[in-house]
Amino acid sequence: MGKKVALTGNEAAAHAIRQINPDVIAAFPITPSTPIPQTVAQFIADGEMDTELVTVESEHSAMSACIGAAAAGGRVMTATSANGYALMWEMLYIASGMRLPIVMAVVARALSSPLNIHGDHSDIMGGRDTGWIQLISENSQEAYDNIIQAVKIAENKNVMTPALVAQDGFNTSHTIEIWELEDDQKVKEFIGEYEPLYPMLNTDEPVTHGAWAPPNWYFEHKISQLKGLLDSKDVVEKVGKEFGETFGRHYGLYEAYKLDDAEYVIVAAGSVCGTTKDIIDGLREDGVKAGLLKIRLFRPFPYEELAETLQSAKAIAVLDRVSPAGAQGGPLFTEIRSALYDTQSRTPVINYTYGLGGRDTQPKHINSVFETLKRIVETGKVEKQFDCLNLRGEWR
Amino acid sequence: MAEKLLNWDEVLIGGAIKDPGNSKQYETGSWRVERPVWNQDTCIQCMFCWVYCPDSSIKVDENGKMTGIDYTFCKGCGICVEQCPTKPKSLKMILEAESKGKTEEELRKEVFSSEK
Numbered sequence: 001m002g003k004k005v006a007l008t009g010n011e012a013a014a015h016a017i018r019q020i021n022p023d024v025i026a027a028f029p030i031t032p033s034t035p036i037p038q039t040v041a042q043f044i045a046d047g048e049m050d051t052e053l054v055t056v057e058s059e060h061s062a063m064s065a066c067i068g069a070a071a072a073g074g075r076v077m078t079a080t081s082a083n084g085y086a087l088m089w090e091m092l093y094i095a096s097g098m099r100l101p102i103v104m105a106v107v108a109r110a111l112s113s114p115l116n117i118h119g120d121h122s123d124i125m126g127g128r129d130t131g132w133i134q135l136i137s138e139n140s141q142e143a144y145d146n147i148i149q150a151v152k153i154a155e156n157k158n159v160m161t162p163a164l165v166a167q168d169g170f171n172t173s174h175t176i177e178i179w180e181l182e183d184d185q186k187v188k189e190f191i192g193e194y195e196p197l198y199p200m201l202n203t204d205e206p207v208t209h210g211a212w213a214p215p216n217w218y219f220e221h222k223i224s225q226l227k228g229l230l231d232s233k234d235v236v237e238k239v240g241k242e243f244g245e246t247f248g249r250h251y252g253l254y255e256a257y258k259l260d261d262a263e264y265v266i267v268a269a270g271s272v273c274g275t276t277k278d279i280i281d282g283l284r285e286d287g288v289k290a291g292l293l294k295i296r297l298f299r300p301f302p303y304e305e306l307a308e309t310l311q312s313a314k315a316i317a318v319l320d321r322v323s324p325a326g327a328q329g330g331p332l333f334t335e336i337r338s339a340l341y342d343t344q345s346r347t348p349v350i351n352y353t354y355g356l357g358g359r360d361t362q363p364k365h366i367n368s369v370f371e372t373l374k375r376i377v378e379t380g381k382v383e384k385q386f387d388c389l390n391l392r393g394e395w396r
Numbered sequence: 397m398a399e400k401l402l403n404w405d406e407v408l409i410g411g412a413i414k415d416p417g418n419s420k421q422y423e424t425g426s427w428r429v430e431r432p433v434w435n436q437d438t439c440i441q442c443m444f445c446w447v448y449c450p451d452s453s454i455k456v457d458e459n460g461k462m463t464g465i466d467y468t469f470c471k472g473c474g475i476c477v478e479q480c481p482t483k484p485k486s487l488k489m490i491l492e493a494e495s496k497g498k499t500e501e502e503l504r505k506e507v508f509s510s511e512k
């Protein structure tokens with residue numbers, strides 16, 4: 001049986017890693033994810049795990065060592081944040097291209113400059129096209145549950161693609177919440193044994209990893225890789241269901257919160273969803289049909305399913321915790337709008353950037369979003385397609 | 397030695413290669429712009445060219461003697477010429493285009509005649 005514990009999001013990730021007990025972890029400390037490898041190192045020192053912990057000199061080296069260990073045939077994990085994730089960039093593509101099912105806990109944080117160590121989604125959104133599966137967690141429980149599921153998803157024979165599990169820096173990583181820690185043995189049984197496809201350490205069947213592919217081969221390999229990533233969608237759903245049957249907490253591709261008949265809808269990912277749900281509960285009591293579409297799987301992006309759930313909406317606000325950086329809107333916004341283009345719905349969709357560099361997003365800010373959505377439905381007019389939440393000075 | 401090109405749904409996952417040594421199927425000599433020409437008359441068999449050649453394209457017989465260049469794989473980098481210690485050099489680079497239709501012996505005479 002699982003037990004209720006009061007621990008931080010980082011500790012939730014560390015406990016998941018302890019129970020998974022991977023063959024190798026290579027990691028380099030960076031705020032706010034440092035407590036993950038730190039706690040894991042303590043578990044190893046205390047004899048609770050027998051993972052080989054490789055302490056490296058940078059995140060580029062961390063991911064490189066993970067790639068080497070995974071190519072050798074090991075079950076491999078790591079953790080990072082922000083600039084550390086950015087330093088891994090080159091190697092992230094190599095891990096996914098080599099189809100190594102590494103699982104990484106990312107504590108999402110702002111990228112410098114200006115230097116800032118607090119939460120936002122600049123890191124994971126910047127890496128959205130690195131070919132990794134991306135699962136985003138709302139809270140500690142989800143961070144824990146998602147890491148366990150990510151192992152099973154990434155290692156599926158049809159997938160064989162690395163996966164990252166994000167939680168929000170500080171909002172989740174350093175906040176003590178009550179969540180359910182499952183039984184060690186039960187987690188072990190759930191993830192099962194890992195069978196690598198072409199382990200380098202199998203000297204009976206020599207294999208080359210990371211070779212070059214000239215123009216007459218590269219394209220085919222990249223499209224084969226894409227198929228593995230896309231196939232992970234069904235596996236995410238299947239593993240989410242199995243997880244629910246085993247541990248009682250069910251997961252799908254997304255979470256629909258009071259969405260069935262919702263007219264005013266927020267689409268968001270991460271810890272802001274908790275605040276949004278509270279506001280929706282209040283609005284529902286007043287008879288306002290408000291709802292939330294919480295993004296869980298961001299890569300591969302389940303655009304058909306998400307568009308389907310948004311069909312009842314009369315106005316939609318997409319919250320991006322990252323600057324649009326010159327695009328029409330944030331990454332979540334452009335994906336959602338694009339997904340809706342193929343459907344009957346011509347619902348107005350607006351976009352907010354919020355929470356950059358740890359900026360607080362409070363109930364009143366979420367309330368203001370719903371107010372704006374109501375005004376759009378009443379007047380039929382969108383005054384601002386893009387705006388900022390809790391920014392000093394009006395965006396224009 | 398033409399390689400069989402596979403479709404995207406046939407390639408091995410992750411670009412792994414299960415048949416070791418298949419780089420032999422890739423003829424690095426196919427895109428050579430310049431080629432080294434060898435003069436056995438001045439060669440002292442020091443084997444420097446063999447040590448430095450990045451493509452294992454210096455041919456050696458069973459007695460360990462250098463016997464020429466493997467033009468299937470020589471990519472024409474010129475490192476062997478750089479390393480050759482004899483004066484004058486026993487290896488020289490010429491444009492690949494200028495070698496067309498000529499035998500190795502003809503080329504050797506043409507390239508090294510002025511030094512005789």
Ligand code: SF4
Nearest residue numbers: 449470471473474476
């Ligand atoms: S030119 Fe380069 S590749 Fe060709 S034989 Fe000389 S060293 Fe080897």
Ligand code: SF4
Nearest residue numbers: 439440442443445480
């Ligand atoms: S480096 Fe020059 S002298 Fe030495 S073996 Fe090669 S060709 Fe002959």
